[in-house]
Amino acid sequence: MRIGVDLGGTKIEAIALDRGGAILARLRIPAPRGDYGATLDACVGLITACEAETGRQGSIGIGTPGAISPFTGRMRNANSVWLNDQALDRDLAERLGRPVRIANDADCFTLSEATDGAGRGANSVFGVIIGTGTGGGLVIGGRLLTGPNAIAGEWGHNPLPWPQPDERPGPPCYCGKCGCIETFVSGPGLAADHAAHTGRALSPPEIQAAAARGEPSAIQSLARHAERLARGLAGVINIIDPEVIVLGGGLSNLPHLYDDLPALIRSHLFCDGIATRILPPVHGDSSGVRGAAWLWG
CATH class of the missing domain: 3.30.420.40 (ATPase, nucleotide binding domain)
Structure with missing residues (x-):
């Protein structure tokens, strides 16, 4: 199972997909604007809820409005400014006890459409x-x-x-x-x-x-x-x-x-x-x- 989280400025959405791309679970909550710690809590809560609903554990990918800098290892260019200068991938991985992959939301859009969409x-x-x-x-x-x-x-x-x-x-x-x-x-x-x-x-x-x-x-x-x-x-x-x-x-x-x-x-x-x-x-x-x-x- 693959779990994806879309970390938006107004809402955070999580989805669980099986190997063929079928939706196993889908959840959405308002984003806790301006609060980095609450954002981490919200992501962990959605991931935990997806796994509880499906009874399965999944890999975790996060789509963000910015990107992880290869030079600092921290978020940059996010219009959700409370994410900037934070080690989002490491912080989430530490809380979840497993690796997390992060990409810009435009990259995630492209990967989705290239995998099983228009492309x-x-x-x-x-x-x-x-x-x-x-x-x-x-x-x-x-x-x-x-x-x-x-x-x-x-x-x-x-x-x-x-x-x-x-x-x-x-x-x-x-x-x-x-x-x-x-x-x-x-x-x-x-x-x-x-x-x-x-x-x-x-x-x-x-x-x-x-x-x-x-x-x-x-x-x-x-x-x-x-x-x-x-x-x-x-x-x-x-x-x-x-x-x-x-x-x-x-x-x-x-x-x-x-x-x-x-x-x-x-x-x-x-x-x-x-x-x-x-x-x-x-x-x-x-x-x-x-x-x-x-x-x-």
């Missing part, structure tokens, strides 16, 4: 999160690639490729630089672009609804977003050339992306076609917690 059977899968932020992960031959710096897949913190004059230097990013892909194609990036062009503050779902009603300004905002996303993904394809790109996060629910992106990407590729498939996730919001469980293969 099943593909040798190379790039997973994209386009939501509050813009993350990514890469699975090659069924194995998650993290890299020596533990940043493989962090495409969102590269400059937007082929920027137009009005896209320079680009919006400031929380990472300290300007013009990162994330600042253009994330949910907040889409909302900020729409507001800049229209003076109206709308959320991405509201922009989508306005476009569905035929409002030209909303249609134009979605078109700019798709074209920028295409440029960002073209850079990924030019470097990695994955068989499948799976979109996740809130903006992956924009249906026009799957129709529009291939042609938009194609114009920026260093080849004469596009064979990479752009797909929605099979497991949706469950991909993160399922991928955490699959960290043990």
Whole structure:
């Protein structure tokens, strides 16, 4: 049995899977925000409850909003800031009395979709999160690639490729630089672009609804977003050339992306076609917690 825990900022979810990926148990509780010790207690409690419900012991994988630094052995870049600078893997392993594997939530999403989701059977899968932020992960031959710096897949913190004059230097990013892909194609990036062009503050779902009603300004905002996303993904394809790109996060629910992106990407590729498939996730919001469980293969 494999147990996965999705350590989110507002909720913590645990799932137990059998060898074939069938769900044996699934539990969810609110996250104890701002309290590291209570977060450890919550994770241990969910794991213990899964094992009690199934009568079996499992391997343990944790999906987190940040990552373990290979240089310090501590968490970094987590928007659940109470996790940062903590030795999360060691602390959980000590409490549980067995090893724990930890990966970034975007990596877990990608591993889930590559294992038994949209990318099943593909040798190379790039997973994209386009939501509050813009993350990514890469699975090659069924194995998650993290890299020596533990940043493989962090495409969102590269400059937007082929920027137009009005896209320079680009919006400031929380990472300290300007013009990162994330600042253009994330949910907040889409909302900020729409507001800049229209003076109206709308959320991405509201922009989508306005476009569905035929409002030209909303249609134009979605078109700019798709074209920028295409440029960002073209850079990924030019470097990695994955068989499948799976979109996740809130903006992956924009249906026009799957129709529009291939042609938009194609114009920026260093080849004469596009064979990479752009797909929605099979497991949706469950991909993160399922991928955490699959960290043990």
